[in-house]
Amino acid sequence: MPVVSLPFRNAVITGACGGLGQALARELLAAGAQVALVGMNREVLEALAASAPGRCAIYTPDVADSVGMQALAADWIQRAGLPDLVIANAGVAGGYETAEAGDLAVMRRMLEINLLGPATTFQPFVVAARAQPKHRCALVGVASIAGWRGMPGNGAYCASKGGLIRYLESLRAECRGSGLSVHTVSPGYLRTALTAGNRFAMPGLMSPEDAAHALLAGVARGREHIVLPRRIGWLSRLLSCLPARWHDRLLRSQPRKPRVGEAGATAIPGLNPPPGP
Template sequence: MNVVLSGACGGLGQALARQLVAHGAQVALVGLDVDRLQALADTAPGRCAIYTPDVADGDAVQAMAHDWMARAGTPDLVIANAGVAGGYDTAQAEDLQVFRRMLEINLLGAATLFQPFVAPMRAQRKGALVGVASIAGWRGMPGNGAYCASKAGLIRYLESLRAELRGSGLTVHTVSPGYIRTPLTAGNRFVMPGLLEADEAARQLLQGVAARRAHIVLPRRIGWLSRALACLPASLHDRILLAQPRKPRAGEAGATPIPGLSPGHAPAASPAPSISDLAHERPPQR
């Protein structure tokens, strides 16, 4: 199997990469932490390559895609897993930069990753495109507007893409995790029902893709809980959520870093496109 995986440095991404290489896949590992990616590549010499583009940078992602397909051929599976999370306060002007960057990574990043692969995959009339959204995209949550908006947008984008590719031989999968034990949830100060370990979440995700399920909720029971809460009157639902602690904003204690932001929240300059093959051996041509 030929796989392209973004967000391969994070908890879920690392778990997905480990399971994919354990099953003999060739994997393009896309992320920003070269040391973490190198450790993964070392477990499968000759079957992995490392790429470090900004996933929202179209030119850099195009370069990555062309290089990988020249090495390993057209992918069978593309997983848009790169994502960032953080609290958001509309009253704070500097948080607008956080909102913009979150949309770039969580929403635009998925479309940018898929784009160079759709035509080649359609030509071979097989393959799967997977977008990792969130149950946070099902309903807005106080103090989490940027993240919820980015994931809700991703869910609708994937819905549109699924309709466009119907009959093409390609499948499109929307993954909506609840809470997974990763660095993104480490700073959460609220109750996280149904918390999954990353390895189990990765197993369920890949199992759902293999079963050709269009919508994959991790774990399924968190989807049932979210749907039950959605049946409550909006005022009561909001009151319950308002009673929970807020997710830390960028720069606050417990916040997870958002790549591309300076400490003052101003976006840093985009990194130059970088293509690094650190796996020592070239994946075989198909």
């Protein structure tokens, strides 16, 4: 893995408990950065923080809670100053079936975390950065290849990530000419808890460590659109050239992602009440 010098000295990472979040935190901490670790599993965050005493702070708000995220930002800025990197990485995934009324709660919660979450994460730091126009900060949103096109049985996740991609496009346009840069990351399949229960082929499966390295290197180089790995982006674009009915037929023949309550499904924090299988 080529060594890339990271310019980041002050970072905020949401979803720091997950595979990609932990890998991002470890690489930034190894490079000497101060890191705000944001997640819902304090034990995991404490283990990460123990690797770099004095350079981390732990926060456990719901990323969809704007008041909680504003308090987090104010506390971190007071402790460490304005960040030069904010990564909105928190995300959840799960199968979705429109015919199941209980799955409407799944879609609502997924949109709260995957789409509203990045906005509530960025908002207080955008305000603070605009008050210091010379300050440079990279805002990174972790979307997904799944946001490029809808997939059967995965409507909630695809909608949340597709919406995130469009939100980041809008934010990028708003930030042109300022010290804020906006970066859209579209991973394919990463070897994490979110994909562990998948029952279908996952071409280009990537380790969280390799993904984190490529993500940070891409942002450091100023790339606004990052696909992990690159070849999965080309494959997705190639498939999109097929007539829609052929593409849909191909995807419908594949096993669907497990829904909440089914074997292999990942938990969605804050989902209340959880739907049955």
